Amino acid sequence: MSKKPVIIGIGELLWDMLPTGKKAGGAPINFVYHASRLGAESYAISAVGNDALGDEIMSEIDKIGIHYLIERINFPTGTVEVELKNGIPNYIINEGVAWDHIPLTEAMKDLAKKADAVCFGTLAQRHPDSRLTIQTILSLVPERAFRILDINIRQHYYSKELIETSLQQSNVLKINDEELLLLKELFGKQTATDDEMCKELIEKYHLKYLILTAGASYSKIFTPETSSHILTPKVEVADTVGAGDAFTGAFISSVIDGKSLVESHQAAVDRAALVCTRPGAWVNE
Numbered sequence: 001m002s003k004k005p006v007i008i009g010i011g012e013l014l015w016d017m018l019p020t021g022k023k024a025g026g027a028p029i030n031f032v033y034h035a036s037r038l039g040a041e042s043y044a045i046s047a048v049g050n051d052a053l054g055d056e057i058m059s060e061i062d063k064i065g066i067h068y069l070i071e072r073i074n075f076p077t078g079t080v081e082v083e084l085k086n087g088i089p090n091y092i093i094n095e096g097v098a099w100d101h102i103p104l105t106e107a108m109k110d111l112a113k114k115a116d117a118v119c120f121g122t123l124a125q126r127h128p129d130s131r132l133t134i135q136t137i138l139s140l141v142p143e144r145a146f147r148i149l150d151i152n153i154r155q156h157y158y159s160k161e162l163i164e165t166s167l168q169q170s171n172v173l174k175i176n177d178e179e180l181l182l183l184k185e186l187f188g189k190q191t192a193t194d195d196e197m198c199k200e201l202i203e204k205y206h207l208k209y210l211i212l213t214a215g216a217s218y219s220k221i222f223t224p225e226t227s228s229h230i231l232t233p234k235v236e237v238a239d240t241v242g243a244g245d246a247f248t249g250a251f252i253s254s255v256i257d258g259k260s261l262v263e264s265h266q267a268a269v270d271r272a273a274l275v276c277t278r279p280g281a282w283v284n285e
Contacts, residue, residue: 004041005116005256011124012099013046014078024060027152030242031119034249036066044068047098053077069108075101100127112140117252121152138169150174160186167205174248177214198222221265228265238279247272
């Protein structure tokens with residue numbers, strides 16, 4: 001391409017407070033990190049606090065070399081308490097934090113108008129402040145741009161109404177097999193097969209792509225005309241943190257770069273598999 005595509009991720013930027021220590025993360029930031037590693041001009045949009053945790057997370061963001069429009073505001077930097085019980089993690093996503101109150105700036109509006117793709121989720125829309133910022137940015141991106149809803153359902157921070165509004169503002173849906181089950185329940189489609197539900201969502205919301213990941217089993221990407229199915233490769237897993245975000249970032253970057261559905265899908269599978277072999281979401285290769 002003559003110029004790098006402009007790819008935006010907007011939403012939560014936070015510390016996962018693990019028993020072994022804290023780790024920086026947030027789905028939209030993971031997404032743009034992997035898009036940047038594959039050659040995109042990537043921007044993270046979020047907010048952190050005027051506090052020590054905010055200083056530390058900004059230092060981490062500077063190290064990974066992505067562009068950002070991250071506001072410093074008078075709310076605490078986001079944290080997620082992670083407890084392990086018999087090895088199984090339990091998450092408490094703290095409320096009243098900076099990424100709940102992402103302010104809309106002129107720089108954000110200007111950037112939105114240049115975007116080739118923007119990725120957002122439902123979690124960062126749990127508070128009206130960030131919801132308004134996200135929905136305004138989505139309204140400003142060019143018609144041709146990919147508007148990717150990585151549904152990212154967490155705890156009780158979602159509703160059928162919010163999911164429907166977000167689907168109406170998107171043209172790409174990223175979902176995993178557990179979230180697809182939840183959507184079937186919300187939409188009263190429990191008897192539908194996975195393929196039937198995915199095809200119905202594509203048709204109803206005029207989606208260009210629907211990305212379905214099923215962990216260690218397979219992934220499938222649907223378009224209105226066809227689909228691609230790839231088995232998940234067996235790798236030595238360090239952890240799966242950020243693997244779905246890496247998948248989406250690699251897929252969209254490849255599509256924008258002109259690669260076919262199958263080529264883009266394979267690039268996404270390869271990137272997600274690589275992330276699973278390394279600790280954390282950010283792989284410097």
